[in-house]
Amino acid sequence: MKLKKIGAVLSICGVAALAAPGAEAKGCIRGAVAGGIAGHAVHHGVIGAAAGCVAARHYYKQKAKQEQQQQQMQHQQMQPQRGAPAAAPTPAR
Template sequence: MKRAFTSLALAATLAFTYTAVQAEGCTKGAVVGGVAGHVAGDHGVAGAAAGCAIGHHEAKKKDKEASAAAGASESAGK
């Protein structure tokens, strides 16, 4: 029970301490990955690290697609 509370407290702390310095998508991915890793067999830290990497990758991909769509709409208006 103590481990579950510690993991939950860590996830809540990560969720509420998001700052602009952190990589976009990392905090959300770390929280989700940490919880999933904990549930899957006490691998919360590894799950948080993997979730951070995946979340950051997905956020960059989303930004790249949004930039491409904005560029396409600007060139179509000319």
């Protein structure tokens, strides 16, 4: 009985990992493991794994979005303002 549950959880993790790119796959696998362990404690390992996968994917997706926004802000701060007057060169003596 336990082997069937473990097999089902691993199958869900495998399918989710193949379907989700990059950070989402990492989040899904981590969440599924944590959710599966928590769900196993209350005899609902498969449901816990699925819920953990969804929750972790959401978390990592939000985290990636925030990092992308921070990078854009830094990139914008490093570029000179367009349309702003340039500093006048000092005359050579």
